[in-house]
Amino acid sequence: MAVYKPVVVQACPKLGESITKDTLYWRGYKTPVQIKEFGAINKIDFSPVPPYNYAVTASSRIHIYGRYSQEPIKTFSRFRDAAYCATYRDDGRLLAAGSEESIICLFDVIGKAPLRQFKGHTKPVHLVGFLSDKYRIFSGGDDYSSSLWDIPSAKGIISYSEHTDYVRCGCASKVNADVFITGSYDHTVKLFDARTKSSVMTIEHGHPVESVLLFPSGGLLVSAGGRYVKVWDVLKGGQLLVSLKNHHKTVTCLCLNSSGERLLSGSLDRHVKIYSTTSYKVVHSFNYATSILSLALSPEDETIVVGMTNGVLNVKHRKPEEKSENSQKKRQPAYRTYVKGRTYMPKQEDFCVSKPVKRVLRKYDELLRSFQSSKALDAVLEPPIMLHTPEVTVAVMQELHRRGTLRSALAGRDEKQVNLLLTFVARRVIDPRFTPVLVTVADMITDIYQPVVGQSAIVDKQFLKLQEAIGKEIDYQEELLEVLGMMDTLFATFTKKRDTCLEEKKSKGGTKII
Numbered sequence: 001m002a003v004y005k006p007v008v009v010q011a012c013p014k015l016g017e018s019i020t021k022d023t024l025y026w027r028g029y030k031t032p033v034q035i036k037e038f039g040a041i042n043k044i045d046f047s048p049v050p051p052y053n054y055a056v057t058a059s060s061r062i063h064i065y066g067r068y069s070q071e072p073i074k075t076f077s078r079f080r081d082a083a084y085c086a087t088y089r090d091d092g093r094l095l096a097a098g099s100e101e102s103i104i105c106l107f108d109v110i111g112k113a114p115l116r117q118f119k120g121h122t123k124p125v126h127l128v129g130f131l132s133d134k135y136r137i138f139s140g141g142d143d144y145s146s147s148l149w150d151i152p153s154a155k156g157i158i159s160y161s162e163h164t165d166y167v168r169c170g171c172a173s174k175v176n177a178d179v180f181i182t183g184s185y186d187h188t189v190k191l192f193d194a195r196t197k198s199s200v201m202t203i204e205h206g207h208p209v210e211s212v213l214l215f216p217s218g219g220l221l222v223s224a225g226g227r228y229v230k231v232w233d234v235l236k237g238g239q240l241l242v243s244l245k246n247h248h249k250t251v252t253c254l255c256l257n258s259s260g261e262r263l264l265s266g267s268l269d270r271h272v273k274i275y276s277t278t279s280y281k282v283v284h285s286f287n288y289a290t291s292i293l294s295l296a297l298s299p300e301d302e303t304i305v306v307g308m309t310n311g312v313l314n315v316k317h318r319k320p321e322e323k324s325e326n327s328q329k330k331r332q333p334a335y336r337t338y339v340k341g342r343t344y345m346p347k348q349e350d351f352c353v354s355k356p357v358k359r360v361l362r363k364y365d366e367l368l369r370s371f372q373s374s375k376a377l378d379a380v381l382e383p384p385i386m387l388h389t390p391e392v393t394v395a396v397m398q399e400l401h402r403r404g405t406l407r408s409a410l411a412g413r414d415e416k417q418v419n420l421l422l423t424f425v426a427r428r429v430i431d432p433r434f435t436p437v438l439v440t441v442a443d444m445i446t447d448i449y450q451p452v453v454g455q456s457a458i459v460d461k462q463f464l465k466l467q468e469a470i471g472k473e474i475d476y477q478e479e480l481l482e483v484l485g486m487m488d489t490l491f492a493t494f495t496k497k498r499d500t501c502l503e504e505k506k507s508k509g510g511t512k513i514i
Contacts, residue, residue, distance in 0.1 A: 010394075010395060022262075026286070031316075032314045037307075040307075042294060045088050046298050052299055054305060056072075057097065059082060064109070080100075083100075096137055098126055098127065102122055104128055120156045121139065124141060135151050138182075146167055160190075169209060169210060174214075188205065188209070201234070207227075213255070216260055227250065256297075266294070267291075288306060290312070291308060379396075418459050422465070426462060426469050429469060
């Protein structure tokens, strides 16, 4: 009796993204924890000191969450209307926030009532931040102004009215305690120095600016507005270095990781894109349920927190790294190593005893071995195989066709089985890897079940889907043939021109020789 040979499954290249170190790193976050807030989350800010609590600004409240807590450990609710942009000071002891009432409130993270209130803006204040000297606050509001405040005296130092639209974002330099930057809906980013009475630099972004970010070195500035994220060289007078357009909708927030090697951007298109700050290419992407308004990364890159328009706070923690077990015993050498030595090679007179290898056949191979064609086809039409390894299903169909039993395996099926078959064929027939086999399968199914067309609405629907898929593929092929014809014409024209030029050069060269 001949030995049964298992079905050979054609090795096909796997489609999809290539696995890189960044992919493995960013996939190393746990399943997210979702927390419902009272309104859209306009700002998330991590405390720069351990235990790295984070402040969430939503509606008329500011909630302080612990690193792993799902309930707020502290709440600031002394706002009559909406609160905006709660930001920690560098020492993590003070928290400043703007409000719809055009007042800036300064809180001690231990207390509840505001320590200071700064009044001077005439419209809602959406931007609040601390300068790096820790004793001054900068702000921006819907009254088009940017102001600087002294914390001890609670008085204004200077006010700038250079923007012509709402001021909605800004940041302070960590290198120079007098420098801060604001972004406005008038499409500009302005750099201010507290020692001067006007801005020292203006950068035209081209779209309403939603977020700005300054690198820790102070030399590079990132601005986000519209679908664009742009990187500017501040030391060269605001020269544009790169413009990124990887989002489909408005980019609303920016964030850097602790090392400054990765830049994160969140957008209304529900995606967070992660860029390398050396090549500015997207190295990874996260997908969320709804539009993203705010984004923050913990100082140790251990937690990613995303705030969305529907008031849901999405928190992801990194999985703990698995420690390698050094206590595992090393595998002992085989007995023959002690007798003959590790490098011993068998000689011609030696008798080698080979250990028999037990061959384990898969379920469909066992059924094919016993000539049960219909059951073998059923085995490879199970959802896990059809969805994840369609090449196995197609390989079995090809083997049945080679044996001449494919028609009998396809015949005699009920409505549910025919629906399953047609679903698989309609989905995979346009895949170039499977088209030759599945076209034959589709022809046989049509011939076998043509008499029952019209008796089942489910089967009729699948036949229409199959017809639509094949029709679209034919249209694509026709368009591709037209494009190929155009390209052939162009290439032929280029070849003729080149030949003509060569002939002219030869004729000129021949004349000179004569």
